Amino acid sequence: xxxxxxxxxxxxxxxxxxxxxxxxxxxxxxxxxxxxxxxxxxxxxxxxxxxxxxxxxxxxxxxxxxxxxxxxxxxxxxxxxxxxxxxxxxxxxxxxxxxxxxxxxxxxxxxxxxxxxxxxxxxxxxxxxxxxxxxxxxxxxxxxxxxxxxxxxxxxxxxxxxxxxxxxxxxxxxxxxxxxxxxxxxxxxxxxxxx
Numbered sequence: 269x270x271x272x273x274x275x276x277x278x279x280x281x282x283x284x285x286x287x288x289x290x291x292x293x294x295x296x297x298x299x300x301x302x303x304x305x306x307x308x309x310x311x312x313x314x315x316x317x318x319x320x321x322x323x324x325x326x327x328x329x330x331x332x333x334x335x336x337x338x339x340x341x342x343x344x345x346x347x348x349x350x351x352x353x354x355x356x357x358x359x360x361x362x363x364x365x366x367x368x369x370x371x372x373x374x375x376x377x378x379x380x381x382x383x384x385x386x387x388x389x390x391x392x393x394x395x396x397x398x399x400x401x402x403x404x405x406x407x408x409x410x411x412x413x414x415x416x417x418x419x420x421x422x423x424x425x426x427x428x429x430x431x432x433x434x435x436x437x438x439x440x441x442x443x444x445x446x447x448x449x450x451x452x453x454x455x456x457x458x459x460x461x462x463x
Contacts, residue, residue, distance in 0.1 A: 302326060303437065305341055305351065311415035311422065312353060315339070315382050320457060321444040322353075324437035334359070334411060334432065336373070339462055342413075343434040346427055353439060354423050354430075355382070358412035365402035366425065369418065372403075382463075387419040397425040409433070 307320040316322070316339075324341045334340060334356050344350040358364035358373050365371075369385055371378040393400040398419065406412050410429035415421025424430065439462045445454035 303341075304443070305353070305439075307353065310420060311417050312339070312355075313417040313420075314384055315355075315416045315462070316353070316439075316442075317445060317447075317454065317457065319446040319448055319454070320442050321446075322439045322462065323441050323443055325440050326437035328438050329432075329435060334435070334438075337463075339439040340411075340413070340430075341436045341439060342430055343436065344427075345430065345434060348434070351436065352413075354413035354415050354421070356411050357414045357424075358406045360406050360408050360410060362412075363403050363405050364412045365404075366397075366400060369399045371414070382416045384417050385419055386417065401425045 303324050303326055305322050305324055307316045307318055307322065310318055336356055336359060338356045339353060340356055341351055341353045344352045357371060357378070363372075363374050368390055371380065371383075391399045404412075406429060409432050411432060412424045413430050414423045414425070441462060442457050442460045445457035446452075447454050
């Protein structure tokens with residue numbers, strides 16, 4: 269007995285199936301693999317500029333723990349509807365302290381070529397934790413985070429430790445950068461690896 273021919277799908281159905289598959293794949297990639305973010309503030313200057321558009325690796329911390337120096341996107345602990353980006357400075361079990369703008373981890377001064385200090389004045393504790401903070405020991409499962417623009421960053425000095433469960437991923441590349449003051453792209457920043 270001859271086999272019955274399989275009816276051909278209509279063009280509309282083929283396009284609909286392709287569209288649905290594309291949407292499912294895009295959502296899966298955004299959820300589990302890579303997500304795009306835009307830098308809205310100057311707290312990570314000079315490393316990240318206002319108007320940089322970055323990609324974040326969302327699965328890297330499934331296989332490895334965060335390391336000192338990683339630039340991480342996370343849910344802001346005081347408002348989880350907002351995403352923040354900062355640099356990991358101290359890891360679980362480490363003692364961190366800031367003395368006169370200098371960061372110390374386990375009593376050793378941290379070498380930070382990426383850090384910027386734009387205000388020469390020293391704010392004394394207890395009025396502000398900006399330039400004098402700690403010492404504190406980072407609890408298990410937590411990180412101490414700081415912005416590279418040290419004098420203008422709302423970070424762990426002000427809101428405490430970051431629970432690693434709130435991490436969204438590690439920033440790894442700038443895929444687009446727009447200078448809103450000059451109303452033009454920053455071509456030299458496109459494709460830069462974030463360190």
